[in-house]
Amino acid sequence: MARPINLFKILGIRISIDYTWFIVFILFAWSLAYGYYPAHVPGLAIPAYIVMGVISSLALFICVLIHELSHSYTSNRLGLDIKEITLFIFGGMAKLTREPDKAMDELKIAVAGPLASLVLAVVFYLLRSAVDTAYHFQPVTSVMGFLAYINLALLIFNIIPGFPLDGGRILRAVWWAKTGDLKKATRVASRIGKGFAIFLIVYGFFQIISGSFVPGVWALLIGVFLQQAAEGSYRQLIMKLSLEGVKVKDIMTRNVITIEGGISISDAIERYFFRYHFVSFPVVSNHGVVGLIALGNVRGIEKERWPATAVLDAMEKLSPERVLHPNDNVMHALSKMLSEEVGRFLVIDEGGNLAGILSRRDIMKSMEFKTELEG
Numbered sequence: 001m002a003r004p005i006n007l008f009k010i011l012g013i014r015i016s017i018d019y020t021w022f023i024v025f026i027l028f029a030w031s032l033a034y035g036y037y038p039a040h041v042p043g044l045a046i047p048a049y050i051v052m053g054v055i056s057s058l059a060l061f062i063c064v065l066i067h068e069l070s071h072s073y074t075s076n077r078l079g080l081d082i083k084e085i086t087l088f089i090f091g092g093m094a095k096l097t098r099e100p101d102k103a104m105d106e107l108k109i110a111v112a113g114p115l116a117s118l119v120l121a122v123v124f125y126l127l128r129s130a131v132d133t134a135y136h137f138q139p140v141t142s143v144m145g146f147l148a149y150i151n152l153a154l155l156i157f158n159i160i161p162g163f164p165l166d167g168g169r170i171l172r173a174v175w176w177a178k179t180g181d182l183k184k185a186t187r188v189a190s191r192i193g194k195g196f197a198i199f200l201i202v203y204g205f206f207q208i209i210s211g212s213f214v215p216g217v218w219a220l221l222i223g224v225f226l227q228q229a230a231e232g233s234y235r236q237l238i239m240k241l242s243l244e245g246v247k248v249k250d251i252m253t254r255n256v257i258t259i260e261g262g263i264s265i266s267d268a269i270e271r272y273f274f275r276y277h278f279v280s281f282p283v284v285s286n287h288g289v290v291g292l293i294a295l296g297n298v299r300g301i302e303k304e305r306w307p308a309t310a311v312l313d314a315m316e317k318l319s320p321e322r323v324l325h326p327n328d329n330v331m332h333a334l335s336k337m338l339s340e341e342v343g344r345f346l347v348i349d350e351g352g353n354l355a356g357i358l359s360r361r362d363i364m365k366s367m368e369f370k371t372e373l374e375g
């Protein structure tokens with residue numbers, strides 16, 4: 001998948017948009033400018049409709065952003081560390097470093113978004129009435145009215161009880177609180193989500209062949225999007241659950257090859273990087289492990305200086321945040337890697353000795369393996 005485009009940072013959260021957003025944006029503005037507004041406010045010039053369409057689409061984007069920020073803000077207040085949101089036009093995906101571990105937290109986070117949409121719908125409805133009484137300027141009142149309506153639609157769409165929609169999360173949280181079985185709660189909620197997606201796809205298809213092209217395409221698009229999201233988020237959760245109870249020492253790589261800190265970078269490249277094809281090596285000095293040297297560190301130094309620079313001066317020094325213990329949970333290790341944006345941690349035992357190394361790839365491999373086995 002293509003990388004999302006970074007836009008800006010708000011409340012400490014990086015906002016980016018998915019490429020598909022542009023396609024949907026154009027489709028949306030176009031269907032408003034050529035369909036909805038000419039039917040609701042007849043008699044205006046075409047450029048006026050285009051301006052109304054574009055403004056409405058941008059406003060919708062902001063409303064979706066506010067909806068998503070309400071989820072993320074609540075998450076962060078509850079101690080979940082959300083640093084990035086990727087927006088699609090129908091919603092967003094927060095980059096979760098970990099799932100909420102209490103049903104009540106999940107419920108609060110899930111409710112925050114629809115609540116924001118409800119408030120927005122009411123605000124636009126009141127604005128519309130105020131503008132209508134004061135100026136009676138049809139283009140503005142109809143844009144306001146549309147925004148009230150679209151926020152209401154977002155609210156209704158999002159509270160459909162299919163995972164990963166908010167309604168599905170609410171259902172899952174309630175089920176989870178009642179039974180204590182997160183896996184089953186997720187399975188039920190994603191099935192409903194998939195069922196609803198299939199309904200939308202079939203409905204969209206029949207709309208298209210019966211001549212309602214634009215609403216049909218919308219239903220189809222949303223259905224496909226939802227189907228993929230339901231499938232993907234369920235699989236992701238199963239993977240995460242499969243890591244429960246797994247300790248770092250169970251999956252780390254032991255017998256790690258280390259580099260003596262005193263040797264030069266040229267020597268390290270020749271004798272270690274070229275020979276073993278690892279991207280990083282722990283560095284030892286006479287007192288034990290002192291750091292980690294990766295290809296990235298080497299690349300940061302000009303080639304002419306390699307023979308004269310010691311590994312010790314180029315490596316990343318060992319810091320407590322970048323170290324794992326053999327008995328740490330792998331889930332904890334994964335969220336640490338995601339929040340530090342580091343792909344590889346050293347594992348140090350109580351005695352301060354190097355016990356192994358754990359990479360994100362090791363974790364992924366073990367997750368895939370376990371999910372394959374459990375089906």
Ligand SMILES: [Zn+2]
Binds near residue numbers: 071114158166
């Ligand atoms: Zn939401």
